Amino acid sequence: MFTLTVNGKCVETQKDQKLLTFLRDDLRLTSVKDGCSEGACGACMVLIDGKKVKACIPKVSTLTGKSIVTLEGLSERERAVYVHCFAEAGAVQCGYCIPGMVISAKSLLDNNLNPNRDQVKQAIKGNLCRCTGYVKIEEAILNAAHYFRDNLPIPPRERQASLNIRFKRVDAEEKILGTGEFVDDIIVPGMIYAKALRSKYPRAVINRIDISKALAHLDCVRILTEKDVPNKKVGHLVMDWDVMIPEGGTTRYIGDALALVATNHKETLDEVLSLIEVDYTELTPVTCPTDALKAEAPLIHEQGNILRKEVLRRGNVDEALKNAKYVVTRKYRTPFT
Incomplete structure (x- = not known):
């Protein structure tokens, strides 16, 4: 049993977990945000005995007798x-x-x-x-x-x-x-949890994705791959980004999703994900815009590595003002944002 003080109240837990998980999931103190889970962003900052600490780093077992303050406190x-x-x-x-x-x-x-x-x-x-x-x-x-x-x-x-x-x-x-x-703050009855399996490599051919062992896990609800997605492309300016990379497809960055796992409990997600077997053929990545523009550069997208070409034409401003039918001269001020 671990005992600590949170916002002036004595609390106990038997589970040795990250302080962030304990505060959010067990105590429902949702001002403590999970931005990265690895001590990089500071969204989960709390005070421990008066000193600021990222809650995603320490485990509850290291905090016995400590006083934690969140924004709620x-x-x-x-x-x-x-x-x-x-x-x-x-x-x-x-x-x-x-x-x-x-x-x-x-x-x-x-x-x-x-x-x-x-x-x-x-x-x-x-x-x-x-x-x-x-x-x-x-x-x-x-x-x-x-x-x-x-x-x-x-x-x-x-x-x-x-x-x-x-x-x-x-x-x-x-x-x-x-x-x-x-x-991430919403909890509803009967909720399940999902997490994507992402590529180990920035650029690689996905030869095979075997989900059979993961599906056999008792807590696994469903696993989706590219075969289960009806609309396979997304994008903002160009609809050319794969929702999930299929077998035979090539990844474009480490964040590319290969599969989506759903489980009954958040704690088992990583365990189920680890059971998915992926066979990769690693390729040389393109790591900077200069290399991407070279003639011999591999194509990251089928249509090429240039998203869009723009042509800027500048005319003669003085001549345009001289020939304009109306010219309005006035000072305007706008806020920076």
Whole structure:
């Protein structure tokens, strides 16, 4: 039995698992996001005895007697300040990384209520954000320090949007506090779990995929391969990307899916996946755009390695203005984002 304190409450578990899994699956503390499962992104950041730690790294057995704090355990005042400052700065877009950012901010501000920007940058160094570019997050944390330092009251929220006010995004609070539901946060009765088997190699021919041993596993519900997919191609600009690579097909990157496994329990997914046997013929990959443009480069896609060719033509601006029937000259300002 392992005993630890989470958000001020004593909790026990017999299962030695990652702290992230325990917090999310057992305690349903969904502000702790699973972004990578390997200590790279910081979306699962928590405080352990006051120090920030990525929850996907330590196991529960190493935390006996420790005190863990998640975003759910912050005081009402702290939550209100972070919601206001992150929303005011426009620091929230998809919102997946923000709860982890707030924990890193708390780790800093608990020890330094007057940080400079470099100290803020250092504090969130272990948190990745693919949306904002970090500047607005830094501004939010600096502003939060100001609110805590001077004990400033939180301004009332806007009740109605209009064009003459600076209106915060309507879902900012739930994204900042981690209460909004992402797909990984949803649990329904009778739910099954799925995970893709992905290629070991960036470029390889798939000679054979044998799923027979995996299908025999008692917890396996279903295994899908390319043969089971009616619409086999996806894409944005060009519909040329395989949903799953078939036998005889060639992978284009390590992320290419070969099969999809469904099980009754999340814990058995990797075990069932490991039973799928794949015979590869590894090929030399194309690893940079310069090599992809060479005449002798292997074709990553059937139509070639160039997605699209664009021709830019620039005319004479002064001549166009001179011959224009109407010319409107005015200064316009737009926000950066």
